Amino acid sequence: MDAKSIKEEKAELEIWQYIFGFTPVAVVKCAIELEIADTIESHGGAVSLPDLASAVCCSPSALGRIMRYLTHRGFFELHESTHKYSNTPLSLRLLLKNGANSVAPFLLMEASPEMLAPWHRLRASAAPGGGSAFRAVYGEDFWDYASQNPAVSKLFDDGIASHATRAICEIIERCGDVFEGIGCLLDVGGGDGTTLRYITEACPWVRGINFDLPHVVCVAPQIRGVEHVAGDMFKHIPEADAVFIKWVLHDRSDDECMHVLKKCREAVPKETGKVIIVETVIVEGEEDEYSDTKLALDMVMMAHTEKGKERTFEEWDCVIKGAGFSSYTVKHIGSIFSIIVACP
Ligand SMILES: C[S@@+](CC[C@H](N)C(=O)[O-])C[C@H]1O[C@@H](n2cnc3c(N)ncnc32)[C@H](O)[C@@H]1O
Incomplete structure (x- = not known):
């Protein structure tokens, strides 16, 4: 043939x-x-x-x-x-609907009528000059919509938390040394605190501050060693020895990322602080077993966020340097995530 x-x-x-x-x-x-x-x-x-x-x-x-x-x-x-x-x-x-290691809540969230509706309007996100499929359906962005719809907010938080359990265990296993020497760790956009629950259990020297929007932290469960703080990362980020920020920046435009990262940089000590960014890095022209998922995730950003996207190495470089960091390292951990550690 x-x-x-x-x-x-x-x-x-x-x-x-x-x-x-x-x-x-x-x-x-x-x-x-x-x-x-x-x-x-x-x-x-x-x-x-x-x-x-x-x-x-x-x-x-x-x-x-x-x-x-x-x-x-x-x-x-x-x-x-x-x-x-x-x-x-x-x-x-x-x-498994009720398994500690199961990501069923993540699938239930992504496959819910609420999250599927914007996919039918994906074209809106490709409009000249920019548009948003989510806004075309709901008239507002996801975060405002979720803040007024507790059931959707819970569906989302539970879904993300079910994946966070697995993700943070992988991160601790493959680069747990990143948490060494940190007294107080602030998780920006930490959802219900699942990530900090696992970090503080694995690294008992770490005290956690879980920072998220008021409608998220007000229903978050109490976790030993973790304090929930409500706020808006665009306005103020509390001080800590180090900042952890996972799957938050990909929801945002380059300008918004630089704005938030600058605030993160200012929230940690200049000499000893660090900002640990956990995100996908798209490596163009280099296929691996996660390439398809990473590119699909970029489409999810298009469907569900205003200007969010999965970024290439070069795009992360621009955003991190634009936020004023003096240096950074990138570690690919053989999953959809890479760990970027940026120094102020
Ligand atoms: C995709 S979730 C990631 C949650 C968690 N970091 C994880 O990876 O499991 C994004 C989180 O950012 C939070 N968030 C969005 N806008 C925020 C803002 N302006 N200030 C603080 N948190 C925000 C959301 O409520 C949500 O919990």
């Missing part, structure tokens, strides 16, 4: 992935809502279709088709000898 016909054959197969591209998300969401993975666990790790159908109140034939699809995609295993389904690492990570 010549190169042209190989490409045509590949295209013929790929078109179906786009035409029915919504299917995996919709079925996974359905499985989380039905608590299929949780039910399998509560039945000792293996359950037959009739028992599962009765436990999750479903028609056995419809549930059988859902299980066939999800088993085909690696979510469950069907054991031939017992005719029972068991979970796989994928279902335990993504489908």
Whole structure:
């Protein structure tokens, strides 16, 4: 077969992935809502279709088709000898509604009607002179919308927190030395404080200040060693030995990033302070296993924020230097995140 016909054959197969591209998300969401993975666990790790159908109140034939699809995609295993389904690492990570290590709340948030609506208006974000898909739907930006809709705010905070658990454990494991010698660590836009919960547990010498918008911190749980402080990072950032800021700057324009980073720089001691930025770095022309996710995340920024974006190394360089930092280092930790440590 010549190169042209190989490409045509590949295209013929790929078109179906786009035409029915919504299917995996919709079925996974359905499985989380039905608590299929949780039910399998509560039945000792293996359950037959009739028992599962009765436990999750479903028609056995419809549930059988859902299980066939999800088993085909690696979510469950069907054991031939017992005719029972068991979970796989994928279902335990993504489908368990009530698992400490599960990111099901993240999927439920991204796949919610509220967060999906702006995707139908994505074109608005590509308007000449700039526009926003989120604003085209809701008439305001996400943060204002969330501050007036507690259910959406909770959906978002729970979703982000479920991922933060995994992310901060990876960061502590791969570059935990970044927290050495820090007495007081301020997490700017720290959400419900999950990140600081893990940092203060792993590094007991650290005292945490979780800084976020009033509607977020007022419902955040109490955490030993962590103080919640409400505020607006564009107005004032409290002083600390070091600032941690993860997945906050990508929501913002370059000018907004420089404004916030300048305030972060001024909040830490000039000689010994540091600002630890955890974000995606897009490396153009260099593909790795996370490239697709990083580029997808950039589209999420387009759908859900006003001027947010995932940045290349060169774009981060501009923003960090523009905020007046004297030096910085970048460490790629083999995930969607890189750790940028900037010195005032
Ligand atoms: C994408 S979430 C990231 C949360 C957390 N850092 C994490 O990675 O798990 C962005 C956070 O920034 C907070 N935020 C947005 N605007 C803010 C502002 N003006 N001042 C303080 N926090 C803000 C949001 O409430 C939200 O918790």
